[in-house]
Amino acid sequence: MSDLPGVVVTGVSGRMGRMLVQEIAASDKLRLAGAIERAGHDWVGRDLGLAMGGAETGVIVSDDADEAFAGAAVVIDFTAPEATIAFGALAAARGLVHVIGTTGFTDDQIAALEAASEGAVQIRAGNMSLGVNLLTVLTRKVAEALDADFDIEIVEAHHNRKVDAPSGTALMLGEAAAVGRGVALGDVSDRGRDGITGARTRGDIGFSAIRGGDIVGEHDVIFAGPGERVVLRHVASDRALFARGALKAAAWGLERPAGFYDMLDVLGLN
Ligand SMILES: NC(=O)C1=CN([C@@H]2O[C@H](COP(=O)(O)OP(=O)(O)OC[C@H]3O[C@@H](n4cnc5c(N)ncnc54)[C@H](OP(=O)(O)O)[C@@H]3O)[C@@H](O)[C@H]2O)C=CC1
Ligand SMILES: O=C(O)C1=N[C@H](C(=O)O)C[C@H](O)C1
Numbered sequence: 001m002s003d004l005p006g007v008v009v010t011g012v013s014g015r016m017g018r019m020l021v022q023e024i025a026a027s028d029k030l031r032l033a034g035a036i037e038r039a040g041h042d043w044v045g046r047d048l049g050l051a052m053g054g055a056e057t058g059v060i061v062s063d064d065a066d067e068a069f070a071g072a073a074v075v076i077d078f079t080a081p082e083a084t085i086a087f088g089a090l091a092a093a094r095g096l097v098h099v100i101g102t103t104g105f106t107d108d109q110i111a112a113l114e115a116a117s118e119g120a121v122q123i124r125a126g127n128m129s130l131g132v133n134l135l136t137v138l139t140r141k142v143a144e145a146l147d148a149d150f151d152i153e154i155v156e157a158h159h160n161r162k163v164d165a166p167s168g169t170a171l172m173l174g175e176a177a178a179v180g181r182g183v184a185l186g187d188v189s190d191r192g193r194d195g196i197t198g199a200r201t202r203g204d205i206g207f208s209a210i211r212g213g214d215i216v217g218e219h220d221v222i223f224a225g226p227g228e229r230v231v232l233r234h235v236a237s238d239r240a241l242f243a244r245g246a247l248k249a250a251a252w253g254l255e256r257p258a259g260f261y262d263m264l265d266v267l268g269l270n
């Protein structure tokens with residue numbers, strides 16, 4: 001076994017879980033130390049490589065996160081909010097690096113994660129790609145430069161299996177726009193119009209979500225003003241992008257003290 005820092009991948013059979021396994025196998029900085037699925041999943045107890053339809057890896061898929069975390073330095077977690085809260089507490093108890101890609105948290109769940117970040121190096125972002133994180137910086141700057149004569153609308157598109165809306169990325173972009181405007185997103189957010197909605201409220205930040213097919217992830221930030229429009233766009237065409245970002249965050253986190261970080265910290269964009 002190599003002496004590289006060990007990573008546990010949670011939700012390993014998921015779209016991102018599988019991507020992460022492939023990217024870790026190709027990494028010269030990290031090694032796969034464990035793979036977690038929920039109790040009752042038919043991969044539990046099987047060799048991960050064989051379960052994925054490839055060669056044996058020697059890593060057996062487990063439903064015991066605490067036991068798997070005992071042999072690791074890093075947890076990479078793209079699962080679901082309730083699962084991530086539970087993994088966050090376990091990661092904090094063991095002082096691990098917890099890279100969180102999961103989206104769709106409530107405010108209370110975010111508060112629980114923030115509490116857990118006192119014991120872990122917690123790196124959380126609704127999008128792990130360089131391009132989207134750069135887009136948040138550009139969005140903040142454009143929102144700073146344009147006044148409320150420019151209506152801000154965020155339009156996102158994802159595959160038909162996605163369960164949360166607006167996407168974590170859309171919320172990151174909305175937050176960046178609100179910071180640029182000097183307002184609280186919660187005060188100006190307009191999520192979901194239907195029926196006789198009345199005219200748009202000046203200063204609102206609107207969100208729209210498209211779900212269809214196998215769209216990996218697309219985000220537009222539209223600044224619609226009198227006689228002109230500025231559109232900032234990011235298109236992800238390969239999920240491996242997010243997995244590579246998560247591995248970068250993991251390696252970066254190994255050198256940091258416990259606390260909360262985001263991808264702007266990892267990428268040096270803060
Ligand atoms: N930050 C980023 O860059 C990105 C974030 N994401 C986010 O990552 C999350 C996962 O996305 P995706 O991979 O497409 O989703 P999937 O549904 O394909 O995968 C989620 C996996 O987590 C598993 N899981 C859920 N609950 C538990 C649990 N309690 N214990 C163990 N495993 C569990 C699921 O198992 P089961 O099927 O049995 O429920 C499934 O295998 C979403 O929130 C998505 O928005 C996605 C891409 C990029
Ligand atoms: O669920 C997805 O697929 C994605 N989720 C993230 C989000 O909610 O923004 C990131 C990416 O867009 C893909």
